[in-house]
Amino acid sequence: MGDHRYDLSHLPDSADAGANEPAARAARRDRAVRAAVAQGLVGPDEPIAGLLDVDGIRATAAFLHAAFDAVTAPGTPVLHAFAVKATPLVPVLRLLAEAGLGAEVASPGELALATAAGIPPERIVLDSPAKTPxxxxxxxxxxxxLNADNPQELERLDAILDGATPSSPVGVRVNPQVGGGSIGALSTATPTSKFGVALRDPGARDWVLNAYAARPWLTRLHAHSGSQGMPLELLAEGLGSLYDLAEEIxxxxxxxQIDTLDIGGGLPVNFHSDADDPSHAAYAALLRKTVPGLFDGRYGLVxxxxxxxxxxxxxxxARVEYTKSAGERPIAVTHAGVQVATRTVYNPESWPLRIAAFDAEGRPRTGDTVVQDVAGPA
Structure with missing residues (x-):
């Protein structure tokens, strides 16, 4: 996808809270579709394009900062490190960096993207569970x-450091084992989840305590309890376990010794409307209520x-290239298939997409709706 920009100067400024209301988002999207068609970004020779709402992204970044500013003690260092896997595109990472976000990376490629976007190293966190030397x-x-995923990785760090103190902040990722959400593959706090030190396994908590006692340079602790499908209360329970462990260490x-807690991400997304439900503010308020010690200024947060x-x-x-029918069911054949909606194609119940129809000039279609399938290349 090219780094195309379209003129939205006539729309509300992102500093205006109303700019991120569902109606405002929908209005910008409809006007952007018309602009994309008029400017030739999509058409017979360019049948598919990805559009990003720059004003909306800036507004969400501002709301994220405000959500945590509202619950943390003044002066608390808070780094919002955007999970690069969510949109690994340099222009997007650069936009987010300009909006005050850092980057969370899980591979050499993602690290290269973050640095190419101009994000300074001190605002990057490496979380891969399979780091090579x-x-x-x-x-x-x-x-x-960086956050070490397991005892073997911590031993590898020991060998690389050879008695020296690392210049990077280093922590250990733990799995609080509080349970899973509605999507098993994305639940990373079950008893058998593959990431981090399984905190409730026999001997694991003592191992963590001993690991920190033996390594004064371990100054962070990390947990990420899940992603899409996780209830907020379960996420909060996992972070309560993280906080208790930090206090014990x-x-x-x-x-x-531990000065920073990396609380991960995982805020679920409502795919059925333009509303932010749940919002970052609601999540931050819940954490403040259930784990108040996270926000009293004693710990920096990531x-x-x-x-x-x-x-x-x-x-x-996506341009509708053909229309046909099979078994008397209408089918719209587009250029958007498994290559742009992989999860939706293979698991539509967990990853629904909202679909809207526009005419050849990019205006929303009106009239009676017709139930049909939308097809694309695989």
Missing amino acids: AEIREALRLGVA NEAAGRK TEFGRSVLAKHGTVL
């Missing part, structure tokens, strides 16, 4: 924060939201 050395060289150390930052601001615009 070369990846670890590069993160340490750059000063990128610091008490055992007799000092503030978040890793991805999908919830951009999900309401993207539109795939």
Whole structure:
């Protein structure tokens, strides 16, 4: 997708709270579709395009900052590190960096994208569960924060450091094992989830305490309890376990060894409307109520939201190339298939998409609706 920009200067400024209301989003989307058709971004020779609502993205970034500012003690360092996997495009990462976000990366490629977007190393977090020695050395060289996933990785870090103190902030990822949500593949806090140290397994908590006692340079603790499909209360329960563990580690150390808690992302997205439900503000307020110690200023915070930052601001615009029928069921054949909607194609119940029809000039179609299938290449 090219870095095309269209003129939306006539629309509300992103600093205006109304700019992110569902009606305003829908209005910008409809006007952007017309502009894309008029400017030739989509048509007979360019049958598919991805549009991003820049004003909406900026507004959501501002609301994310405001949501946590409202519940944290003044002066608390908070880094919102956008999960690069959600939209691994340099122009998007650059836009988010301009809006005050950092980056959470899980591969050398994602790290390269973040640095290409101009995000400084101190605003990047590396969370891959399968870091090679070369990846670890590069993160340490750059000063990128990293979270060790398991005991073997921590031993690998020991060997690489060879007694030296890392210049990067380093933590350990734990799995609080509080349960799963409605999408099993995205539930990362079940008893058998594959990420982090399984905190409730026999001996695991003692191992974590001993690991921190032996390594004064471990200054962070990380948990990410799930993504789409996780109820907020379960996410909060997982972070309550994270906070309790940090308190226990610091008490055992007799000092503030852990100074930063990485609370992950995972805010679920409502795919059925343009409304933010739940919102970052609602989630932050729930965390403030259930785990107040997270926000009293004793711990810096890192978040890793991805999908919830951009999900309401993207539109795939696809030309209907043919119409036909099969078994008396109408089919619209487009250029948007499994290559742009992989999860929806294979698991539509968990990953629904809203579909709208526009005419050849990019205006919303009116009239009676017709139930039909939308097809695309696979």
